[in-house]
Amino acid sequence: MTGGIVKITQDAEDSTRPVLRFAPRDVRSALARAEEDLDGFCYRVAAWAAT
Incomplete structure (x- = not known):
């Protein structure tokens, strides 16, 4: 977490990779949505x- 985000x-070692940024209160719902998407896939x- 950096600055509340x-x-x-x-890949933390590859600065060209995209970084997803979330407020701490949004992490749980974002991960739940990712899990739903992966299950569907x-x-x-x-x-x-x-x-």
Whole structure:
């Protein structure tokens, strides 16, 4: 956390990678949404792989 902002980065050693910035109060809902998106993606991949 920097200056009251939570930063999430894919690769902290690569400064060209995008950084997501959230207020601490928004982190939980952002991560929940990411989990929902990932669940939906996995469901679709599993359905596709089964065909």
